[in-house]
Amino acid sequence: MGWHATQIGARESYLIPRLLHKKSLLKSLSTDMWIPWANRVDLPGPLYRMKSRFNSELVGARVMSRNVYSIAQRIALRRFTRFDAWCYEGRSFGDWASRRISSVGIDDGDTVFAYTCAGLEVIRLAHSVGARAVYGQIDPGIAWYEMRQEESDMWPGAEPTVMLPNARYIDRLHAEWEEADSIIVNSEHSKAAIVSRGVRPEKVAILPLSVQMPESTRTLVPPKQGQKPRVLFVGSVCLAKGFQYFAEAEKLLRDRYEFVAAGAVHISPEFMAARGWKVTLLGHINRRQLTEQYLEAHVLVFPSLSDGFGQVQLEAMSFGLPVIATRNCGEVVRDSENGFVVSARSAPEIASSLEKLLANEDLLKQMSSRAYETAKQFCFERSEKIFWEINS
Numbered sequence: 001m002g003w004h005a006t007q008i009g010a011r012e013s014y015l016i017p018r019l020l021h022k023k024s025l026l027k028s029l030s031t032d033m034w035i036p037w038a039n040r041v042d043l044p045g046p047l048y049r050m051k052s053r054f055n056s057e058l059v060g061a062r063v064m065s066r067n068v069y070s071i072a073q074r075i076a077l078r079r080f081t082r083f084d085a086w087c088y089e090g091r092s093f094g095d096w097a098s099r100r101i102s103s104v105g106i107d108d109g110d111t112v113f114a115y116t117c118a119g120l121e122v123i124r125l126a127h128s129v130g131a132r133a134v135y136g137q138i139d140p141g142i143a144w145y146e147m148r149q150e151e152s153d154m155w156p157g158a159e160p161t162v163m164l165p166n167a168r169y170i171d172r173l174h175a176e177w178e179e180a181d182s183i184i185v186n187s188e189h190s191k192a193a194i195v196s197r198g199v200r201p202e203k204v205a206i207l208p209l210s211v212q213m214p215e216s217t218r219t220l221v222p223p224k225q226g227q228k229p230r231v232l233f234v235g236s237v238c239l240a241k242g243f244q245y246f247a248e249a250e251k252l253l254r255d256r257y258e259f260v261a262a263g264a265v266h267i268s269p270e271f272m273a274a275r276g277w278k279v280t281l282l283g284h285i286n287r288r289q290l291t292e293q294y295l296e297a298h299v300l301v302f303p304s305l306s307d308g309f310g311q312v313q314l315e316a317m318s319f320g321l322p323v324i325a326t327r328n329c330g331e332v333v334r335d336s337e338n339g340f341v342v343s344a345r346s347a348p349e350i351a352s353s354l355e356k357l358l359a360n361e362d363l364l365k366q367m368s369s370r371a372y373e374t375a376k377q378f379c380f381e382r383s384e385k386i387f388w389e390i391n392s
Contacts, residue, residue: 002027005113006097006122008089010052011138013207016344018112018380019387021061028104029058030097048286056238064100068291083169086117090172094121106131111391117172123179134391135180139308140193142170144240145305151239158271159239175197184390186309187330193306205390208330209382211314211375213223214291220320220368222361223298228258232297232321233291234312235304237281238266242303242326247277249301253354254278262293294319298364299357304329305344317375322367324353332378338370 003025005017007031020026031053038050073092077085094114098121103114108130114122115136123133145165152162165173177183177194183204185191191204223229231250235241241260252260255278264284272279285293294300300316302325309330315325323332323339335341340357344351357364 001025001109001111003111003113004028004101004104004122005138006030006093006101006118007113007115008032008053008093008118011115011136013052013212014055015210015380015383016136016387017061018055018057019384020113021058022384026058026061027110028062028064028101029105030064030100032065032070032093033067034063035067051168051287061100062104066096081166082163083166084257087168087172089179090118091121093118094167097122098125101125114176116176117169120172120174120179123176127179132181133179134164134182134184135176135212136184137177140190140306141173143193144196144306148240151305155239155244155271158244158267159208160266170355181392187307189306189328189330190308202264204207207383207386207390208332209309209311209314211311211318211378213318213376213379217372218295218320220298220365222364223358228256229298229354230258230260230296231354232293232300232316233259233261233263233279233302234293235263235301235302236266237261237263241306241307242305242344245303245345245347245350246301246354247272247275247279249350249354250279251276252351257354260292260293260297284372290315291319294321297321299324299339301350301354302326302329303342303344303350314375314378317371320368320372322357322364322371324350324357332374334370334374338374 003020004027017026017029031179033053035050035053038054043050054112068253073089077089080088106129111132111134112122112126113134125362126133142165147328149162149164152159157201177199184207185204186209188206195201195204234242237243259279260282261279262282262285265281293317300321300323302310302313302323302324304310305328307329313325313332316323324342325333326344327341328344333341342352342353356386
């Protein structure tokens with residue numbers, strides 16, 4: 001038995017290929033870009049992301065990529081709408097990956113793995129030779145976009161017009177869901193979302209993400225006398241991530257805490273100014289800079305309205321940060337133990353949780369310690385165990 005993994009991007013730091021390669025079951029990895037030299041040079045600005053397009057744990061694996069073509073294609077696809085571009089890129093990549101897998105060799109004892117919108121061709125190749133196809137759904141699917149539309153209607157003028165998935169994209173997703181032998185998602189929230197679209201529940205398995213722990217343990221230091229506690233938001237500054245409720249919580253707690261957001265900004269500056277939001281916006285920052293923000297913060301707020309998992313929850317906890325999150329993401333926060341679980345779209349609950357946590361130094365220290373221990377549980381070995389349980 002062998003596996004052929006395919007993926008566009010470095011999703012989950014190549015978790016599935018790493019799991020397979022560790023057991024010497026990875027026959028091939030087909031990906032859009034693979035750049036082993038990126039970690040050996042200093043890359044400025046946006047180019048820093050290229051460092052993620054390699055993982056040393058996959059040294060020795062058969063990795064096939066089409067670097068130059070992928071970059072040229074991304075540029076060419078800018079003239080298309082988002083969903084048409086995704087479908088075109090997914091189909092093009094799927095065709096290419098299928099040819100590469102065929103050149104390596106695939107038979108009825110093998111399994112292929114592919115992600116959302118880039119898997120249909122690979123799935124069909126597998127079935128043409130009697131092989132099995134496992135599919136990774138990266139988010140809650142179509143329901144995520146409908147939620148975004150609803151939120152946009154509630155906050156008119158905050159973001160550019162929301163584009164809903166077109167028929168081509170929806171048909172492709174439904175075909176992938178239908179034809180895959182099994183589907184992996186990262187949370188109960190994502191499972192419920194695609195089951196609501198007709199996917200059979202017994203076909204869907206949950207594989208939580210893992211986190212790479214920092215090299216040194218951090219002991220969270222409570223705010224000093226006269227120092228404002230630092231409340232951190234990490235992710236796209238947009239409606240879907242619930243930034244507006246984070247910012248509204250700041251208004252309720254005006255000037256008592258320092259609110260900071262790290263991530264690309266998609267909400268109009270004019271809209272923010274009109275709402276009177278006082279949040280320090282850092283914009284998109286690289287991994288090194290993000291680590292600095294985790295070290296300076298006292299709590300992470302993750303008010304997402306819908307998320308496949310929310311990796312930043314684990315990242316923050318690995319630095320000893322308690323997390324305030326909604327239920328619409330991966331099950332990481334245990335209410336009143338390592339943070340607080342709040343209702344989606346509730347700025348008052350966020351504000352109340354912050355007051356409860358940051359006004360009590362002992363509670364902050366206890367939750368910080370528990371958060372760190374929680375992150376340690378979400379290790380590579382745990383993901384490995386669950387993956388093989390659902391693929392036995």
